Structures are given as C-alpha cells and as structure tokens.
Amino acid sequence: MTNDEMKLNTPQPLKIVEIRQENATNKTFVLDGALDAQPGQFVMAWLPGWPDKPFSLAHANPLSVTIAAVGPLSQTLHGLAVGDSIWLRGPLGHGYRLTGQPGDHLLLIGGGYGVAPLRYLAEVALARGYRVSVIVGARRAQDLLLVSAFEALGVATWVTTEDGSAGLKGLVTDAIAPALAGSAGRPALICTCGPTGMLRAVAAVGAAENIPVQVSWEAHMRCGIGLCGSCEVGAGWLTCLDGPVFPFDPEQVAPAASVI
Ligand SMILES: Cc1cc2nc3c(=O)[nH]c(=O)nc-3n(C[C@H](O)[C@H](O)[C@H](O)COP(=O)(O)OP(=O)(O)OC[C@H]3O[C@@H](n4cnc5c(N)ncnc54)[C@H](O)[C@@H]3O)c2cc1C
Numbered sequence: 001m002t003n004d005e006m007k008l009n010t011p012q013p014l015k016i017v018e019i020r021q022e023n024a025t026n027k028t029f030v031l032d033g034a035l036d037a038q039p040g041q042f043v044m045a046w047l048p049g050w051p052d053k054p055f056s057l058a059h060a061n062p063l064s065v066t067i068a069a070v071g072p073l074s075q076t077l078h079g080l081a082v083g084d085s086i087w088l089r090g091p092l093g094h095g096y097r098l099t100g101q102p103g104d105h106l107l108l109i110g111g112g113y114g115v116a117p118l119r120y121l122a123e124v125a126l127a128r129g130y131r132v133s134v135i136v137g138a139r140r141a142q143d144l145l146l147v148s149a150f151e152a153l154g155v156a157t158w159v160t161t162e163d164g165s166a167g168l169k170g171l172v173t174d175a176i177a178p179a180l181a182g183s184a185g186r187p188a189l190i191c192t193c194g195p196t197g198m199l200r201a202v203a204a205v206g207a208a209e210n211i212p213v214q215v216s217w218e219a220h221m222r223c224g225i226g227l228c229g230s231c232e233v234g235a236g237w238l239t240c241l242d243g244p245v246f247p248f249d250p251e252q253v254a255p256a257a258s259v260i
C-alpha cells in the first residue's frame with residue numbers, strides 16, 4: 001500500500017494483523033499497511049453500513065489506530081477480529097511540527113485515547129535527537145494508556161489519576177510543575193492531545209510559562225478533506241484541513257489562538 005493509494009478519496013480495505021487490548025476501553029488495531037505520515041495526522045475509518053470517522057495514527061508503519069469503545073462505530077470496531085478488514089483513507093490533516101532542534105526537551109501531555117498519537121510522536125522525536133518526557137493522565141489506574149510503552153522507549157513518564165489510584169492524584173496540569181522541575185529541564189515545546197478542557201488548561205499553562213504549545217483539536221468530521229465544513233472552528237478554520245494539530249504560541253499571533 002503506497003501513500004498515493006491511501007490519499008485517494010476512496011477507502012482502502014486493510015486487514016487487521018494484530019489486536020492489543022491496551023486497557024479497559026482501548027484496543028490497538030495493527031493493520032497490514034504502512035503510510036508516509038506524521039504523528040498527529042489521522043485516517044478516516046469506515047465499515048460497510050457506517051459513516052466513516054476520524055482516528056489519529058497510533059503508528060504509520062505498521063499502520064495502527066488505538067480506539068476507545070464509546071459508541072456505535074467504535075464498539076463495532078472493537079468486535080472485529082484478526083483477519084477482518086477496516087476501510088481507511090488518509091493520511092489526512094496536519095500533524096505535530098517538531099520545531100526547535102535536536103537536544104531540545106519536548107514535553108508530551110495526553111489524556112484518554114489522546115495518549116495514542118503521542119507515543120508515535122515520542123518515537124519520531126527520539127529518533128531526531130530530542131529529549132522527551134510525557135505526562136499521561138486518566139480518571140482511574142485502569143484507564144491509563146500506554147504508560148509501559150513510553151517507559152520502554154526510555155521516556156521520563158509522569159502519571160496522574162483523578163482518583164489517586166496511580167501516580168499523582170489530580171489532573172495532568174498538576175504534573176506540569178514537577179515535570180518542569182525534572183532533570184530534563186524546561187521544555188522547548190509542549191505537544192498535547194486529549195479532551196478539549198484538558199487542551200485549554202494545558203495551553204493556558206504554556207501561555208503562562210511562555211512555552212509554545214501544539215494541541216490536537218477534535219471536531220465533528222464528515223468528509224475529512226475540507227469540503228463539508230462540519231469541522232469548522234474559530235474564525236473559519238477547518239480542523240480536518242488546517243489541523244487537527246494547531247500551534248498555540250504566545251509569542252506569535254497564531255491563527256490557532258482563535259480556536260483556543
Ligand atoms: C482528529 C480526530 C482524531 C480522533 N482520534 C481518535 C482516536 O485515536 N481514537 C478514538 O477512539 N477516537 C478518536 N476520535 C473520535 C472518533 O472519531 C469517534 O468520535 C469516536 O470513536 C466515537 O464514535 P462512535 O460512533 O463510536 O460514538 P458516538 O456515537 O460518536 O458517541 C457515542 C457517545 O459517546 C460519547 N463519546 C464520544 N467520544 C467519547 C470519548 N472519547 N470518551 C467518552 N465519551 C465519548 C459521545 O458524546 C456519545 O454520547 C478522533 C476524532 C477526531 C476528530
């Protein structure tokens with residue numbers, strides 16, 4: 001499967017070669033394809049009889065998506081087995097942009113299934129010589145995602161849970177101060193993915209600390225390619241085309257500021 005083929009606006013069937021149960025609600029589906037794609041980009045996933053929906057790339061090679069079972073489509077996807085097919089088109093949108101230079105400290109902050117694209121980003125950033133640390137947040141210990149995968153990459157990992165059943169009790173933002181005081185030093189960039197409220201809170205801390213923040217925004221998507229307007233946010237920005245990753249840099253008049 002080549003990138004050009006996957007850029008066709010026709011979903012391509014890809015066979016599931018592995019399914020990993022990551023936690024109580026998330027499964028990673030590893031597919032028999034690869035893409036030339038950036039962390040933070042997404043694919044539109046389709047099954048016969050369903051409208052297609054966006055999923056962040058959990059990895060480009062092999063192509064993988066991590067899916068939380070929350071509603072009709074995601075629960076149906078969770079019912080699939082190795083050998084079944086998922087129809088995908090992509091890669092779509094803009095991913096994270098690794099500004100700065102090798103040696104810089106990159107802080108990743110993820111909540112819920114938003115952690116999945118950050119593991120792929122950590123791998124790419126480490127390969128380019130960045131120093132990486134991560135804050136993984138969840139409601140309860142059993143909802144934490146990919147903590148051991150980050151540890152396996154050798155990334156300094158901070159864990160928060162709202163009920164205190166693992167790591168620091170509180171929200172991901174409560175771990176930012178300890179992460180800033182950690183041995184990796186002050187981050188040159190924060191990349192974050194998760195629920196909207198969490199993104200706003202992280203962007204506010206970044207603004208207060210004068211650290212650039214890139215957020216992966218979520219919006220209702222239909223076409224995924226800038227045609228239908230259903231994912232419009234802020235002053236006419238399309239999440240599928242201009243995002244889903246938007247910069248939030250207090251030093252710039254970034255267009256994404258209107259999104260936040
Ligand atoms: C750019 C982008 C990337 C995305 N990446 C991923 C990804 O990597 N993994 C992933 O699982 N999903 C991802 N999503 C969300 C995904 O596209 C679907 O919205 C999600 O799978 C729910 O679809 P559904 O049809 O199963 O349920 P829906 O019918 O859409 O939702 C069913 C119910 O669940 C609620 N709900 C929806 N999402 C959540 C949630 N996360 N937590 C709790 N309740 C929820 C809804 O409010 C609704 O009440 C992404 C969305 C966008 C825009």
Ligand code: FES
Pocket residue numbers: 220221222223224225226227228229230231232238239240241
């Ligand atoms: S999903 Fe149609 S314009 Fe973005």
